[in-house]
Amino acid sequence: MQLTLKILAFLFTAGLLVSYWLFPLTPLEFGAKYNNSNFNPSNESSGMQFYSNMRFPDRRISYRIERCPLQKVNEMEQAFEILENLTPLxxxxxxxxxxxxxxxxxxxxVEGGLFIAGEGGPTNITKSGKFNxxxxxxxxxxRESKCARPNVALHELLHVLGFNHSTNPRNVMYPIVRCDQTIGKDVVQLLNELYAxxxxxxxxxxxxSAVIEGRYFSANISLRNIGLAxxxxxxxxxxxxxESFKEIEIPELDIGHGRKIVLKNFYVRxxxxxxxxFTLEHLKEELNKTNNEAILRSEVN
Ligand SMILES: [Zn+2]
Structure with missing residues (x-):
């Protein structure tokens, strides 16, 4: 995951450098930037979760229980059901x-004389726009849960959904699991917001960035899928x-993945x-349509 973030940071920096170098040469200035305005999550999300806006791609999430005794299978399935009843999951x-x-x-x-109830968490996270x-x-x-509610399984499942520990001993995300703990209302609210x-x-x-030098057109274009599918x-x-000048086919792109397109010295009539x-066409339903067009205008004319 960290490597992915580093690569993204590198690509971003490299992109900035490319536009910086081209800028002094170009009579055309970049005039449009995407603005993903259809999702403005509350700020407290980053505190409750390991990273901000963590969610699975879809509200339907698959699971497999591997070699567990029946009691734990039941506990896990109860935990799934509790969250299904409170959220769109x-x-x-x-x-x-x-x-x-x-x-x-x-x-x-055993850690410090206390049982650590279990372990759970995301194992693969991709940064995609505003989402992790x-x-x-x-x-x-x-550990076997001796509570009526499947608090151990709930605690671990909420870790997998991106939630961090709570400092409130009555909250199911408190590091030490007790039977009187409940799911925080703020957790339910954030899950409802994220999966809406x-x-x-x-x-x-x-x-x-683009430049026309004499009668020749060159451009550097980077695209990215910052969505959830x-x-x-x-x-x-x-x-x-x-007037239509060039058309380039863009292949399917996975969540968080991008493409860099370099066009060099195409003759302009x-x-x-x-x-x-620059426009992206033939896109079906998307989270945001405002990042599909960019216009560069000449400074000189
Ligand atoms: Zn924990």
Whole structure:
């Protein structure tokens, strides 16, 4: 995960450098930036979760319980049901390719004389726009829960959903599990907010620079899917003063993945160009449509 973030940071910096170098040469200035305005989550989200806006791609999440005694299977399934009743989440069992893996085959851990109830958390997170998308998670159900409510399983499941420990001993996310603990209302509210957003892709422009030198057009374009689902094939079209100039096919892109397109020295028939328009076409439903067009206008004309 950290490596992914580093690569993203590197690409971003590299992109900035490219536009910086080209800027002094170019008579055309970048005039549009994407603005993902359809999701403005509350700030406290980053405190309750390990990272801000952590969620699975879809509200339906698959799981597989591996070699657990019946009692723990029941406990885990009860925990799923409790969250299903409070939030839009739905958990369904699969034979393979699960998003949440539940295991019981580890010895108990003793730390500072206290039982650590179990372990759970996301195992693969991808940054995608404003989301930290959880692609998979793991639960190790170690200790038997003696409570009427499946508090150990709930605690671990909430870790997998991105939630951190609570300092309130009555909260199920308190580090030491007790029977009188309940799920925080703020946790339920955040899950409801996060999963109210549909699982859709969001392909958009990230960075564009372009130059026309003499009669030759060059451009650097970076695109990224910052949504919650794989983006479908799309067409990138470039217009010079509203006349179609180039068309490039963009393949499907996974969540958080991007493409860099470099165009070098394409002959321009028109003598004078004052506006370059980049658009992404043939996109179906998306989280945000405002990042699908960018216009660069000449400074000189
Ligand atoms: Zn914990």
């Amino acid at each position: 739905e958990f369904y069992p699969v034979e393979q390719g699960e998003q949440i893996k539940v295991m019981c085959n580890s010895s108990n851990k 998308v959880i692609l998979s998670g793991k639960i190790l159900l170690i 957003i549909e699982s859709l892709p969001d392909l958009g422009f990230e960075n564009i 794989k983006s479908e094939k799309a067409n990138l079209k470039i217009y010079l003063d509203n 028109k003598f004078k160009v004052s506006e370059i328009k």
